[in-house]
Amino acid sequence: MxxxxxxxxxxxxxxxxxxxxxxxxxxxxxxxxxxxxxxxxxxxxxxxxxxxxxxxxxxxxxxxxxxxxGEPVARIVGSKEFYGLEFGLNEATLVPRPETEMLVDLGIEFLEGRKRCAILDLGTGSGCILISLLVNLSGAGGIGIDLSEEALEQAGQNSVCHGVEARTDWRAGSWFAPLGDEKFDLVVSNPPYIASQEIEGLQTEVRKFDPRVALDGGRDGLAAYRAIIGGASRHLRSPGTLLLEIGHDQAEAVAALCLENRFEKPSVRKDLAGQPRVIVAQY
Ligand SMILES: C[S@@+](CC[C@H](N)C(=O)[O-])C[C@H]1O[C@@H](n2cnc3c(N)ncnc32)[C@H](O)[C@@H]1O
Missing domain, CATH: 1.10.8 (Helicase, Ruva Protein; domain 3)
Structure with a gap:
């Protein structure tokens, strides 16, 4: 041949x-x-x-x-580019999505120029959000929390690859449970936000190959937001910022949860496709 x-x-x-x-x-x-x-x-x-x-x-x-x-390329090759950096993946990590880069842009916008600042990334997965922030904010350090130990192992490896491991701390557990009385300038999260009954209707690439715990937001898709917004004020300095990725139809409900929990002026940021993508709230 x-x-x-x-x-x-x-x-x-x-x-x-x-x-x-x-x-x-x-x-x-x-x-x-x-x-x-x-x-x-x-x-x-x-x-x-x-x-x-x-x-x-x-x-x-x-x-x-x-x-x-139907297997996504990122799963086959075991890595995905996010915010210009390559992130290793394993079975327990979501494949980072380009739309999530908006959280990193906004985090940098809020923290740029600070000599020291602390970031909490809830549901960190591959660590893509926290690591991208730390690579771009030399005065920042942060904690990444995830339910999955296996995901945190991958996040730890990724932090070594990108030279920020000394400024990271990875902890296993549910949302704020692995914390003591630590306070942060920024709490950021891309939580699971798909309503349980909608998961079966997702495309094969997502339904079959992303971990269910990374997708499933409970009966109405809002379970993680209730837990995160309910607990965030205890761990935010004042002034502090909460940044949450949201599904396209969740802006109103998530903004209402922020107001109920004494956050000020929650605002909705749209992505390049014009879809509501992030809620920004100040404490
Ligand atoms: C949508 S994924 C986001 C992963 C990563 N931050 C990203 O943007 O690519 C949600 C993450 O939340 C984690 N998670 C789900 N429930 C959790 C909980 N109760 N406490 C902590 N993490 C949780 C999942 O394991 C998963 O890694």
Whole structure:
């Protein structure tokens, strides 16, 4: 068989992915081939003529079958880029979503310029929010809490990869339970916020491959917000900021919970698609 070059290989795979209805076909094909060849996107782009061995084509085929079976590329390659940083993933961590980067933008906006500040990240998962904040705020330190020890193990490894481990502390338990009387300048969370009965209707990539505990927000999707907003004031300095990612139809309910719990002026921030995405509340 005539050896194929990298460009021909990934474009052929992209056609198969498109035929199967995968929206991000070209990107997924490049990421999978790059993973097999040990090249990042840029390296692959300038090495389109590189000959791909039969052994590499066979490895790629195994990964392609998993993608065609609905497994997200980030799960297959075991990492995902978030806020310009690469985050390792394991079975217990949610794949970080681009829309969550807004929490990091806002956190930086609130804390930039402070010589010292403390951040609490509730439901930290891969640690993507806290680590991205610490990489961009040299005077900040933070605690990341998650129910899952396995997720925290991954968050710890990610903090080492990004050189911020000395400013992090990972604790297992439910929301504020692993804390004593620590106070923070910023409490941030992307909690589980899908109503339990809606989970079955989610796309395969999410329903089958993200951990249920990272998605399930209880009967009305608001269970985590009740716990977090109810407990946050005890752990916020005044003035302090609460930043919460929300589902597109939850702004009103979450803002009302903030007001009930003595937070001031909760405001809704929209994402690039114009959807309500974050609630900002001051204490
Ligand atoms: C939507 S995921 C967010 C993960 C990560 N922060 C991100 O944005 O990619 C929610 C996280 O909350 C964690 N979680 C769920 N219930 C929890 C609880 N009661 N206490 C602490 N963490 C919890 C899950 O394990 C999961 O890692």
């Amino acid at each position: 005539r050896a194929k070059n990298a460009g021909t290989v990934w474009r052929g795979l992209a056609r198969r992915f498109r035929g199967a209805g995968i929206e991000t076909a070209g990107l997924d094909a490049r990421l999978l081939l790059g993973h097999v060849l040990g090249l990042d996107g840029l390296q692959l782009a300038v090495k389109e003529n590189l000959l791909v061995s039969d052994a590499d084509i066979a490895s790629l085929e195994l990964l392609a079958k998993r993608r065609l079976g």
